[in-house]
Amino acid sequence: MTLDAGQRRAFAALADVLIPASGPMPSAAEAGVPDALVDQALGYRPDLSDAFIRALASCSGADPEAALGQLAADSPDQFEALTVLTAGAYFLSTRVKAALSYTPPPRPAHEDTDTYVDMLAEVVDRGFPNRCDRPTKDSR
Amino acid sequence: MNIRQAPQDTDVLIVGAGPAGGVAALELATRGFRVVCLEQGDWTLPDDFSGGKPGWELTRLKQWHPSPNVRSAASDYPIDSGDTPVEPLMFNGVGGSTIMFSGHWVRAMPSDFRVRTLDGVAEDWPFGYADLRPFYDEVTHHIGASGLEGDPAYPDSHSFPLPPLPIGKYGLAAAKGMDKLGWHWWPAPNAIASRKFKNRDACLRYGACESGCPVGAKASADFTHWREAIDAGAVLVTGARVRQLTVDNRGLVTGAEFIDRDGTLRYQAAEVTVLAANGVGTPRLLLNSTSARFPDGLANSSGLVGKRLMIHPYASVYGSYADELESWYGPAGQSLQSMQFYETDTDRGFVRGAKWNLMPTGGPLAQTLWEPGQDWREAFGPAFHDRLRRNFGRRAEWGITTEDLPEEHNEVILDPSATDSDGIPGVKLDYTIGANTERMLEFHVERAVEAHLAAGATSVERIPIVRDSGWHLLGTARMGSDPATSVVGEHGRTHDVPNLFIIDGSVFVTSTGVNPTATIMAIALRAMRHLADNRLNQTAAV
Numbered sequence: 001m002t003l004d005a006g007q008r009r010a011f012a013a014l015a016d017v018l019i020p021a022s023g024p025m026p027s028a029a030e031a032g033v034p035d036a037l038v039d040q041a042l043g044y045r046p047d048l049s050d051a052f053i054r055a056l057a058s059c060s061g062a063d064p065e066a067a068l069g070q071l072a073a074d075s076p077d078q079f080e081a082l083t084v085l086t087a088g089a090y091f092l093s094t095r096v097k098a099a100l101s102y103t104p105p106p107r108p109a110h111e112d113t114d115t116y117v118d119m120l121a122e123v124v125d126r127g128f129p130n131r132c133d134r135p136t137k138d139s140r
Numbered sequence: 141m142n143i144r145q146a147p148q149d150t151d152v153l154i155v156g157a158g159p160a161g162g163v164a165a166l167e168l169a170t171r172g173f174r175v176v177c178l179e180q181g182d183w184t185l186p187d188d189f190s191g192g193k194p195g196w197e198l199t200r201l202k203q204w205h206p207s208p209n210v211r212s213a214a215s216d217y218p219i220d221s222g223d224t225p226v227e228p229l230m231f232n233g234v235g236g237s238t239i240m241f242s243g244h245w246v247r248a249m250p251s252d253f254r255v256r257t258l259d260g261v262a263e264d265w266p267f268g269y270a271d272l273r274p275f276y277d278e279v280t281h282h283i284g285a286s287g288l289e290g291d292p293a294y295p296d297s298h299s300f301p302l303p304p305l306p307i308g309k310y311g312l313a314a315a316k317g318m319d320k321l322g323w324h325w326w327p328a329p330n331a332i333a334s335r336k337f338k339n340r341d342a343c344l345r346y347g348a349c350e351s352g353c354p355v356g357a358k359a360s361a362d363f364t365h366w367r368e369a370i371d372a373g374a375v376l377v378t379g380a381r382v383r384q385l386t387v388d389n390r391g392l393v394t395g396a397e398f399i400d401r402d403g404t405l406r407y408q409a410a411e412v413t414v415l416a417a418n419g420v421g422t423p424r425l426l427l428n429s430t431s432a433r434f435p436d437g438l439a440n441s442s443g444l445v446g447k448r449l450m451i452h453p454y455a456s457v458y459g460s461y462a463d464e465l466e467s468w469y470g471p472a473g474q475s476l477q478s479m480q481f482y483e484t485d486t487d488r489g490f491v492r493g494a495k496w497n498l499m500p501t502g503g504p505l506a507q508t509l510w511e512p513g514q515d516w517r518e519a520f521g522p523a524f525h526d527r528l529r530r531n532f533g534r535r536a537e538w539g540i541t542t543e544d545l546p547e548e549h550n551e552v553i554l555d556p557s558a559t560d561s562d563g564i565p566g567v568k569l570d571y572t573i574g575a576n577t578e579r580m581l582e583f584h585v586e587r588a589v590e591a592h593l594a595a596g597a598t599s600v601e602r603i604p605i606v607r608d609s610g611w612h613l614l615g616t617a618r619m620g621s622d623p624a625t626s627v628v629g630e631h632g633r634t635h636d637v638p639n640l641f642i643i644d645g646s647v648f649v650t651s652t653g654v655n656p657t658a659t660i661m662a663i664a665l666r667a668m669r670h671l672a673d674n675r676l677n678q679t680a681a682v
């Protein structure tokens with residue numbers, strides 16, 4: 001599914017209200033969300049396209065903040081579709097990923113027992129407030 | 141109606157290719173039985189899953205969601221959950237729900253099998269921890285669980301074939317908090333390979349366990365059992381949805397009618413039938429298998445088929461921390477577990493207890509979702525970045541699995557108003573959280589808040605009951621020695637039909653307070669080994 005020019009304009013008007021710029025983080029529009037990224041997100045979630053298009057139609061032409069407030073209250077499924085796709089598209093952006101400055105997986109599952117082995121000795125020393133039903137050799 | 145015959149000369153028919161069915165197929169095929177399994181879903185391969193790919197966080201909310209009602213795939217069947225506070229979760233395909241399970245590999249405690257004796261509630265199991273222990277050990281080593289021997293919460297020092305997975309920075313922070321309080325914790329056991337094991341690669345910490353492991357590191361039953369069972373001669377038919385079990389005039393089960401991928405009705409005969417369709421799928425099939433001889437459904441003279449559903453109501457307490465804790469890394473999977481409040485202390489106002497698991501919190505999208513009912517400005521606008529900064533990589537979950545007690549009004553019933561893609565009735569769940577469990581949840585949530593604060597959390601969020609948490613489906617065809625008050629005996633044979641067995645979580649007498657799959661597989665192995673050992677005495681349909 002692709003957005004027509006009017007729909008894309010309507011979405012662009014909402015996107016930066018939903019995700020403005022903040023510190024190192026770009027706004028949704030700066031990250032390219034209303035361009036190719038929302039198309040990519042819709043590709044992953046075609047099931048949301050109807051509710052998304054309806055959300056754009058509901059908000060079209062209105063003051064974005066007021067329209068979003070109304071949408072969240074009156075049509076939660078549309079607001080959810082709109083925001084899941086907007087945020088989902090946002091995190092697809094390479095600019096956003098760079099600004100988040102983290103190392104995503106994969107990462108090898110190296111053992112880290114050495115970081116807590118001393119603490120574990122204390123856990124063992126504390127023992128366990130177990131009850132009297134420990135199995136013994138000759139009973140259950 | 142024209143029914144096509146499937147392969148003849150089958151000793152044992154298994155319904156359901158999850159871990160319980162896998163244990164049965166491997167045990168029986170290697171012991172020389174001719175085994176056929178009918179599975180309504182398909183195979184999945186690690187590449188099919190979205191974990192580690194750009195679309196992961198979006199598709200895990202739909203295509204790889206653990207609720208069949210959300211996924212609505214052709215292999216799923218409708219479950220009306222409108223009258224339960226907990227959404228039932230499962231996966232229908234080869235490997236069953238272990239395709240999506242988190243891999244918490246926890247054995248039950250000795251007290252779990254004796255709650256009537258110890259706490260005066262529900263019933264004792266027909267066997268105890270010591271009887272099950274060799275089967276726990278065998279399954280744990282077969283599937284390649286990762287963990288550390290010596291957890292003082294257990295009466296015995298059981299071992300793991302693989303070293304524990306990393307607890308991560310957030311695990312270390314939480315462990316320090318538990319130490320301040322003097323509470324029990326242990327690096328958690330997981331059914332996830334920390335190193336290469338048999339046909340599985342080592343975990344790469346994608347944290348996508350619950351939407352299918354993209355590495356093939358998780359011990360899902362397709363890897364741990366089905367490939368080996370097929371090598372041993374078991375025949376696994378996928379896209380085969382069983383509609384009804386059939387019986388002869390002696391009251392023996394003779395096989396199953398099923399609908400194949402092309403919509404053709406077929407018939408599979410067998411001398412013995414084993415149900416492994418899970419705590420919802422098994423009662424569904426039994427209740428749908430009515431006949432003149434069994435008007436209330438098969439094996440249901442006790443009236444207990446579908447009743448006593450237990451689902452482990454689950455609470456989450458999230459802590460946000462000032463430090464970067466890399467809580468986007470898996471496994472998910474559990475980092476730590478705690479049994480501090482597992483055993484009964486009547487001063488708390490309830491009996492039994494809960495197991496805690498510390499878990500990571502996923503990728504950035506998971507931190508920024510809006511919840512219906514929430515003011516949009518709490519999630520979007522400037523708040524979007526505040527939440528992201530506060531939570532991404534800095535948030536950890538203490539999850540609380542509570543032991544709910546069996547109550548007959550909690551049940552799975554047939555729902556002819558909704559049918560699956562083959563026209564077979566779906567089910568409806570009627571389930572309410574019991575008063576004992578309500579009190580248990582309240583107590584545990586407050587203790588988990590204390591655990592986070594002791595670990596240095598700057599804020600905590602309580603979710604007293606997580607709706608999407610019905611991953612443990614138990615108790616709907618309980619075990620026992622009295623045919624009037626139970627459906628199967630201790631080795632899974634139904635009291636009413638001597639060549640019909642049930643080996644999934646339906647047979648649980650009580651729910652235990654731990655994740656059930658290690659117990660389900662140990663019970664299935666014990667049952668199927670008993671069947672194989674006693675094959676000469678086993679009644680069979682001809």
Ligand SMILES: Cc1cc2nc3c(=O)[nH]c(=O)nc-3n(C[C@H](O)[C@H](O)[C@H](O)COP(=O)(O)OP(=O)(O)OC[C@H]3O[C@@H](n4cnc5c(N)ncnc54)[C@H](O)[C@@H]3O)c2cc1C
Nearest residue numbers: 156158160180232233236237242243244382421644655657
């Ligand atoms: C998201 C999630 C997380 C979980 N995490 C954990 C965890 O961390 N630890 C833990 O111990 N457990 C966990 N579980 C539970 C665990 O997956 C189950 O306990 C386990 O898979 C049950 O095994 P089973 O073989 O009895 O049933 P299942 O694994 O559910 O398999 C049943 C199979 O039967 C098939 N079937 C049903 N009806 C029919 C029919 N009519 N015809 C043909 N085939 C049929 C289904 O398609 C399915 O493949 C989790 C589950 C989920 C969904």
